[in-house]
Amino acid sequence: MxxxxxxxxxxxxxxxxxxxxxxxxxxxxxxxxxxxxxxxxxxxxxxxxxxxxxxxxxxxxxxxxxxxxxxxxxxxxxxxxLAPPPAARAAYYRWLFFAAGPLEQLVTFNGCGIAVPAERERALGFGSEAAVLGTLEGALVHGGYVAGEGFTAADLYLGAQLWWAMHFGMLPRRPVLERYWQRLADRPAYRxxxxxxxxxxx
CATH class of the missing domain: 3.40.30.10 (Glutaredoxin)
Structure with a gap:
């Protein structure tokens, strides 16, 4: 087997x-x-x-x-x-589960056409689209990876979620996010x- x-x-x-x-x-x-x-x-x-x-x-x-x-x-x-040493995983865990939590929840709401009233934003894990995208752009604007100097599973999962959402119109195609994705898409394993x-x- x-x-x-x-x-x-x-x-x-x-x-x-x-x-x-x-x-x-x-x-x-x-x-x-x-x-x-x-x-x-x-x-x-x-x-x-x-x-x-x-x-x-x-x-x-x-x-x-x-x-x-x-x-x-x-x-x-x-x-x-594909993972940092255990003592250096704070950012790794943060972004891996940011992608699985706030980002995926936002994409799901957008894909289903669910508009969130401003007064209900604090009840949701993602808050608002502006908060999610602003947080991502702040982490990626430097042009590197999310959990340190090297590529990790957090980049793989986050990048794949971003590509899917942008490709199918569930997130806007922002330049910082597209540049990040292109760095990942050039990896031989992805191809x-x-x-x-x-x-x-x-």
Whole structure:
């Protein structure tokens, strides 16, 4: 049995995990599931009761939720250098979960056309679009990475969320964000992952 198994669909957040796996560089088996069929079958529901992808099985461990998978893989394969040393992870954790929390919540609201009245902003994790985008631009305007001098899983997850949201019109295309994304999109692992998923989509 392959030690690392990746459950995905090429038109899903599995693309983010595929990129992470290509950055890690260890062999893995890909299991492609279909929406509404094998994704809801008992065998897969035993892996992820949500009936959603992505998920991974690594030996005896099962991990679902995209940000959690990225964090897990960075720790499980430290030679890839995708997480800072434990004592230097404050910014790493902040931005990894900023992307999974405020940013994704904002993108979801925008994608569903939900307008938030100003008096309700403080009840939401993201507050407002202006607050989220201003916070991101402040962190990225220097032209580097979010958790130090090098690329980490936090950049991968944050960048992928930004690309998806800007590409589908759920966030405005701001120059600082687009420049950040382009630096990430030039990575060989991203190009390999995209080619693999595009081939499956075709």
């Amino acid at each position: 392959t030690e690392l198994v990746f459950y995905t669909h090429p038109m899903s957040r599995g693309r983010i995990v595929r990129w992470m796996l290509e950055e890690v560089g260890t062999p893995y088996e890909t299991v492609v599931l279909e929406y509404g069929a094998s994704m809801k079958a008992p065998d897969y529901l035993a892996i992820n009761p949500m009936g959603k992808v992505p998920a991974i099985r690594h030996g005896g461990q099962v991990v679902a939720e995209t940000a959690a998978i990225c964090a897990y893989l960075a720790d499980a394969f430290p030679a890839a250098g 390999r992952a995209t080619e693999l998923d595009d081939a499956l989509t075709a």
